[in-house]
Amino acid sequence: xxxxxxxxxxxxxxxxxxxxxxxxxxxxxxxxxxxxxxxxxxxxxxxxxxxxxxxxxxxxxxxxxxxxxxxxxxxxxxxxxxxxxxxxxxxxxxxxxxxxxxxxxxxxxxxxxxxxxxxxxxxxxxxxxxxxxxxxxxxxxxxxxxxxxxxxxxxxxxxxxxxxxxxxxxxxxxxxxxxxxxxxxxxxxxxxxxxxxxxxxxxxxxxxxxxxxxxxxxxxxxxxxxxxxxxxxxxxxxxxxxxxxxxxxxxxxxxxxxxxxxxxxxxxxxxxxxxxxxxxxxxxxxxxxxxxxxxxxxxxxxxxxxxxxxxxxxxxxxxxxxxxxxxxxxxxxxxxxxxxxxxxxxxxxxxxxxxxxxxxxxxxxxxxxxxxxxxxxxxxxxxxxxxxxxxxxxxxxxxxxxxxxxxxxxxxxxxxxxxxxxxxxxxxxxxxxxxxxxxxxxxxxxxxxxxxxxxxxxxxxxxxxxxxxxxxxxxxxxxxxxxxxxxxxxxxxxxxxxxxxxxxxxxxxxxxxxxxxxxxxxxxxxxxxxxxxxxxxxxxxxxxxxxxxxxxxxxxxxxxxxxxxxxxxxxxxxxxxxxxxxxxxxxxxxxxxxxxxxxxxxxxxxxxxxxxxxxxxxxxxxxxxxxxxxxxxxxxxxxxxxxxx
Amino acid sequence: xxxxxxxxxxxxxxxxxxxxxxxxxxxxxxxxxxxxxxxxxxxxxxxxxxxxxxxxxxxxxxxxxxxxxxxxxxxxxxxxxxxxxxxxxxxxxxxxxxxxxxxxxxxxxxxxxxxxxxxxxxxxxxxxxxxxxxxxxxxxxxxxxxxxxxxxxxxxxxxxxxxxxxxxxxxxxxxxxxxxxxxxxxxxxxxxxxxxxxxxxxxxxxxxxxxxxxxxxxxxxxxxxxxxxxxxxxxxxxxxxxxxxxxxxxxxxxxxxxxxxxxxxxxxxxxxxxxxxxxxxxxxxxxxxxxxxxxxxxxxxxxxxxxxxxxxxxxxxxxxxxxxxxxxx
Ligand SMILES: Nc1ncnc2c1ncn2[C@@H]1O[C@H](COP(=O)(O)OP(=O)(O)OP(=O)(O)O)[C@@H](O)[C@H]1O
Ligand code: SF4
Ligand code: SF4
Ligand SMILES: [Mg+2]
Numbered sequence: 011x012x013x014x015x016x017x018x019x020x021x022x023x024x025x026x027x028x029x030x031x032x033x034x035x036x037x038x039x040x041x042x043x044x045x046x047x048x049x050x051x052x053x054x055x056x057x058x059x060x061x062x063x064x065x066x067x068x069x070x071x072x073x074x075x076x077x078x079x080x081x082x083x084x085x086x087x088x089x090x091x092x093x094x095x096x097x098x099x100x101x102x103x104x105x106x107x108x109x110x111x112x113x114x115x116x117x118x119x120x121x122x123x124x125x126x127x128x129x130x131x132x133x134x135x136x137x138x139x140x141x142x143x144x145x146x147x148x149x150x151x152x153x154x155x156x157x158x159x160x161x162x163x164x165x166x167x168x169x170x171x172x173x174x175x176x177x178x179x180x181x182x183x184x185x186x187x188x189x190x191x192x193x194x195x196x197x198x199x200x201x202x203x204x205x206x207x208x209x210x211x212x213x214x215x216x217x218x219x220x221x222x223x224x225x226x227x228x229x230x231x232x233x234x235x236x237x238x239x240x241x242x243x244x245x246x247x248x249x250x251x252x253x254x255x256x257x258x259x260x261x262x263x264x265x266x267x268x269x270x271x272x273x274x275x276x277x278x279x280x281x282x283x284x285x286x287x288x289x290x291x292x293x294x295x296x297x298x299x300x301x302x303x304x305x306x307x308x309x310x311x312x313x314x315x316x317x318x319x320x321x322x323x324x325x326x327x328x329x330x331x332x333x334x335x336x337x338x339x340x341x342x343x344x345x346x347x348x349x350x351x352x353x354x355x356x357x358x359x360x361x362x363x364x365x366x367x368x369x370x371x372x373x374x375x376x377x378x379x380x381x382x383x384x385x386x387x388x389x390x391x392x393x394x395x396x397x398x399x400x401x402x403x404x405x406x407x408x409x410x411x412x413x414x415x416x417x418x419x420x421x422x423x424x425x426x427x428x429x430x431x432x433x434x435x436x437x438x439x440x441x442x443x444x445x446x447x448x449x450x451x452x453x454x455x456x457x458x459x460x461x462x463x464x465x466x467x468x469x470x471x472x473x474x475x476x477x478x479x480x481x482x483x484x485x486x487x488x489x490x491x492x493x494x495x496x497x498x499x500x501x502x503x504x505x506x507x508x509x510x511x512x513x514x515x516x517x518x519x520x521x522x523x524x525x526x527x528x529x530x531x532x533x534x535x536x537x538x539x540x541x542x543x544x545x546x547x548x549x550x551x552x553x554x555x556x557x558x559x560x561x562x563x564x565x566x567x568x569x570x571x572x573x574x575x576x577x578x579x580x581x582x583x584x585x586x587x588x589x590x591x592x593x594x595x596x597x598x599x600x601x602x603x604x605x606x607x608x609x610x611x612x613x614x615x616x617x618x619x620x621x622x623x624x625x626x627x628x629x630x631x632x633x634x635x636x637x638x639x640x641x642x643x644x645x646x647x648x649x650x651x652x653x654x655x
Numbered sequence: 656x657x658x659x660x661x662x663x664x665x666x667x668x669x670x671x672x673x674x675x676x677x678x679x680x681x682x683x684x685x686x687x688x689x690x691x692x693x694x695x696x697x698x699x700x701x702x703x704x705x706x707x708x709x710x711x712x713x714x715x716x717x718x719x720x721x722x723x724x725x726x727x728x729x730x731x732x733x734x735x736x737x738x739x740x741x742x743x744x745x746x747x748x749x750x751x752x753x754x755x756x757x758x759x760x761x762x763x764x765x766x767x768x769x770x771x772x773x774x775x776x777x778x779x780x781x782x783x784x785x786x787x788x789x790x791x792x793x794x795x796x797x798x799x800x801x802x803x804x805x806x807x808x809x810x811x812x813x814x815x816x817x818x819x820x821x822x823x824x825x826x827x828x829x830x831x832x833x834x835x836x837x838x839x840x841x842x843x844x845x846x847x848x849x850x851x852x853x854x855x856x857x858x859x860x861x862x863x864x865x866x867x868x869x870x871x872x873x874x875x876x877x878x879x880x881x882x883x884x885x886x887x888x889x890x891x892x893x894x895x896x897x898x899x900x901x902x903x904x905x906x907x908x909x910x911x912x913x914x915x916x917x918x919x920x921x922x923x924x925x926x927x928x929x930x931x932x933x934x935x936x937x938x939x940x941x942x943x944x945x946x947x948x949x950x951x952x953x954x955x956x957x958x959x960x961x962x963x964x965x966x967x968x969x970x971x972x973x974x975x976x977x978x979x980x981x982x983x984x
Contacts, residue, residue: 195761198721202753203771203824204745204778217765370843485932486707515706515870520914520923527922542844545873545916549923572918586848588877590917593896597877599848603813 034297041293047286055103064093066100067251075269088258088272089265090251097253098279104248105255105283108169109235115173116234117227120180125219127181128188129211139185142178150175154237158246165254168247172237180226187222191215221298228291232284239280255280313384313413314340315392316406327399331358332536333382333421333504339395340374340381349608351377353560354396356634359504359536364527366551366568367540368583370604374560375540379506382538383417400504419449422497426509428489431496432481438465438492439477442499449500464495468525487518491525498529505530508540523549544587548572553640556580559615560607562634566641576641576648579616581655614645621655622647660694661732661864662718662832667691668726669713685935687713688724689888692962695832700858700865702879702896704872704911708935710888711868712756715836718866719753720744731832749779752825756837758818762809768820769805772827779828794823797860798853815846819853826857834866839874851878872915876900881970884908887933887943890962894971904965904973906948942975950977 036042054061064082070091078086078094085094127138145153157171191197192215200214235255241247242256243263250257255276262273327334340352355378359365367375380386382398382405398405400420405413425431433441442461443454452460458477465473468491481489490510497505507526511519527550530537539551547554547568554571556564556579564577575581585598602619605611613628614620620627627646636642649655668691673684688710695701705711716722717729720740729736731750739747755761762771769791776782776790795802798819809817818838825833838854839847851874857863869875875882879896884905892905903909913924926947933943941956942948948955955976964971965978 195755195757196763198753199755199761199771199821199824200763200774201721201744202719202748203774203827204748205774209778214763214766218763370845516872516914516916517706517910517926519916520925523916523923524925543916544918545920548918548920549916569919583845584918587844587918588848588851588871588873590873590876590912590915591900593876593900595877597848597851599852600845601849603815603846 035293038293038296040289044286044289047282048290051102051283052106054099055106058099058103063096063099066092066096066253068092078271085275086271088261094275097258098275101253101255101258101276102279102283104253105235105238108165108238109231112169112172112234113227113231116176117180117223120177121184121223123181124184125188125211125216128185129192129215142181146178154241158241163246163249165248168238168241172234176230176234179230183226184219184223187219188215191218225295225298228294232287232291236284313410314381314386315388317392318395325397327402328358330360332361332401334358334399335382337396338378338381338398340377340386340391340393342390344390347608350560350610351607352381355562357555357562359538361536362530362534364530364537364539364551366547366554367538367557368542368544368547368554369557370542372604373557375557376508379508379538379540382506383421384413418445419500420502421504421506422502424493424497424505424507424510426512428493429481431493432489434481437478437480442496445496445499464499467498468495487514487521490514490522494526498533502535504536504538506538511546526550544572544584559604559610561644563644570641574651576637576643577645578620578622578649578655581649661697662695663730664691664693666727667717667724667729669717669722670725683936686888686938691890693883693890693893695864695866697864698862699880700867700878702875702882703866703868703885704870704875704882705885706870709885711885712836715834715868718834719751720747745779749828750830751832751834752830754821754825754833754835754838757841758814758821759809761821762817764809768807772824775824775827794826797826797857798823815842815849818842818850832864832866836868840869872911892973894968898968898971902966904978905975906950906979907944909979952977
């Protein structure tokens with residue numbers, strides 16, 4: 011139990027993260043541009059009293075409507091002869107102050123309502139949110155007008171109106187997030203640590219909501235400035251002679267054709283101000299919540315990029331294998347780091363055979379399996395070496411069209427979560443027939459008939475009725491059976507099953523396992539079965555491949571591996587699982603944890619945890635040795651029969 | 656049986672929903688926990704097994720006061736937990752603690768391990784700065800982590816380490832009972848063994864009492880002194896772990912044991928796939944296992960069997976009219 015001692019020093023620390031966000035923000039040139047324009051404008055506006063500007067409110071009828079670039083009046087004068095440059099600077103000052111204060115007020119009250127409603131839930135939530143709904147029921151600007159009408163025109167009242175109108179916006183988004191967070195286990199944990207509700211809400215929940223509040227603020231402030239300008243434009247905000255961008259625009263409107271600069275200048279100013287705030291706000295949002303970033307939600311390419319640098323063309327498929335994966339290398343390139351998720355994986359499957367792939371999470375089981383049909387998302391994933399032969403065909407050099415034909419037909423998949431395969435809005439029948447029609451030239455009614463046979467095949471009672479139901483109307487075990495039916499729809503030669511029973515209860519798991527076992531014998535289909543459970547392996551797999559840190563470290567027949575594991579890792583892995591009926595057995599934990607695949611050692615990846623490790627283990631990559639018929643191991647000092655490690 | 660029970664659950668019931676809508680229509684009710692009675696003695700580990708939705712987690716939340724029973728009582732050391740949870744939740748939290756299933760989501764992502772572990776020290780036992788430091792050191796030592804971890808954030812530690820922090824937090828106020836809800840289900844097997852060994856070590860060191868909830872029969876068998884099998888909100892069978900696993904009385908326990916995969920077990924005995932599970936909104940009048948049970952007779956569908964000793968052992972009870980290897984009624 012020395013895990014703590016061997017674990018690497020923390021890489022990314024809180025203090026080190028902050029400069030990162032700022033750097034990220036600076037990388038976004040639009041946001042940076044917006045930020046600098048904004049800062050410049052804010053500084054000028056703040057410095058207005060100290061700048062050598064004319065008094066913005068002093069009228070000089072003699073100098074009225076002077077054009078821009080006149081001496082003494084760089085941007086000209088308005089209808090009362092006031093200096094426009096000075097008024098713009100002072101007006102920006104007012105608009106910024108009003109927009110900012112309105113945002114802060116709206117954010118404060120809106121977030122408070124949202125936090126309390128989301129956390130208290132139940133009746134409090136209903137009352138608060140119905141109140142918010144009532145505010146939202148009015149058209150936005152009408153409500154602001156109504157509030158100003160009641161309070162009377164004036165800049166401060168316009169500010170209140172804008173703030174009130176925006177409260178629901180904050181309340182709603184914050185409530186949603188708080189609701190989700192309040193159901194999280196850390197809130198229960200805080201309660202059991204003795205914290206009161208107020209402490210939980212403001213010390214535990216609020217810090218998690220804060221980024222969202224900031225994002226919402228940065229994206230609303232521009233909007234609020236625009237609204238203030240709108241009210242002032244209508245004469246309800248800033249009152250003469252006070253300068254405000256909106257009122258300046260309003261005053262200039264009447265003389266738009268005779269003296270366009272009087273309205274164009276404040277108009278442009280509003281445009282630049284709001285644009286810069288929004289660009290900066292978007293940048294802030296992208297940094298604080300990368301998931302919302304535009305473009306991120308687009309689908310990755312439909313097939314993993316294949317970029318084989320080495321001479322993989324020399325590889326030849328085995329004669330007896332239906333699927334033969336050789337030296338598969340799949341990497342993820344993330345921000346300059348390379349994760350070698352699969353670092354030379356060899357797997358092969360004979361017709362009708364079930365091969366179990368076992369290993370801890372992160373050992374590369376799923377990536378290896380997904381690489382075969384190009385299902386690893388690209389970017390960031392890419393296949394950089396090796397080959398996968400289906401029969402004699404190298405899948406990595408096949409065309410996209412060919413891969414599309416093979417997927418769901420010759421090679422099919424079953425995943426851990428059936429809901430990731432089934433579409434919630436279509437009936438089982440629709441989805442099954444679609445899968446059939448995608449690969450076969452049959453009529454709709456024939457496809458329906460086939461679908462019914464498939465449900466019979468996977469032992470679903472009353473298939474004709476079940477075809478009409480939606481996935482959510484079925485139990486987890488039923489859904490998984492539907493997924494298996496779908497995988498079998500087009501007579502797959504190979505079925506890739508990724509932890510298909512992990513999410514199921516033991517009794518249902520037993521049903522699914524025996525179903526898969528029966529079906530593969532009936533149909534002579536090969537199964538690549540990924541699991542972390544040796545018990546499951548015993549129940550269905552003929553052979554096992556044990557994976558560790560992106561490589562297969564041992565292969566052999568299931569019984570032989572269980573009885574006499576050759577790799578020290580396999581031996582220890584078997585020893586640390588409690589076995590039903592042997593409660594007295596001491597659990598032999600493996601100390602430490604696997605190395606990260608972005609920082610693999612030169613020699614054996616298991617050496618740090620291995621009781622048999624010697625100097626030569628760390629010197630060079632460990633080759634695979636075939637030490638008996640069908641048994642191979644990647645170890646220099648394998649465990650001998652009867653030896654205990 | 657000589658020692659009096661530390662934790663006594665008497666006919667506990669928790670119904671979700673129910674009542675009427677504002678239009679007077681009855682709202683559907685789910686009986687998540689029904690008529691559950693059991694005792695846990697000081698220093699023992701009670702395992703609770705059952706499939707998803709059988710009410711294990713609800714029962715666990717009742718015991719730590721995170722949820723209130725709608726009927727029955729739960730007492731700890733003779734004191735009513737429900738009253739304590741309302742009046743003095745901190746006092747209850749000093750005695751009963753909880754370890755969550757998902758280690759990562761039970762830690763606030765924006766707090767350091769130090770802040771997380773200090774909270775119970777401040778709020779539950781009111782330690783001063785110095786005392787806190789000392790206790791933090793003890794706790795980290797107890798769960799086998801170096802103090803360096805105190806300054807990390809939850810996303811900077813592995814699942815197994817996070818679960819050890821969760822255990823340390825539960826230990827912080829020196830409780831008597833710890834309820835562990837699927838504490839190792841989210842962990843890899845090698846890490847699972849580390850955590851199970853730590854739990855075992857802590858139990859003897861601090862004289863703890865565990866209620867250990869899991870769907871994994873082999874894990875429950877390896878940690879429990881006694882085990883309760885739950886089905887559809889009720890206890891189907893309860894008794895000494897050795898007895899229940901070696902000589903299951905209830906057909907459901909039997910089915911669970913036969914379905915569990917084990918290394919070296921070549922074929923599992925699957926149940927007929929056509930069986931239907933009972934509908935929680937419309938519970939069957941008789942035995943809830945009736946539709947799935949190979950031993951069922953007409954009587955089972957009509958009335959519900961009581962939890963009684965079936966195999967001659969007074970400590971081994973099952974709720975079944977036709978138990979396996981036991982006497983018929
Ligand atoms: N807040 C709730 N509202 C309504 N029903 C609930 C609620 N919590 C639990 N239930 C229901 O109570 C029953 C028991 O739930 P519980 O989570 O206690 O089961 P479990 O055995 O722990 O399940 P799992 O192993 O999946 O976590 C289920 O039918 C569940 O849907
Ligand atoms: S090669 Fe060496 S370090 Fe690696 S598993 Fe074998 S004995 Fe252990
Ligand atoms: S009471 Fe009847 S139906 Fe219920 S478990 Fe026993 S035999 Fe089966
Ligand atoms: Mg649960």
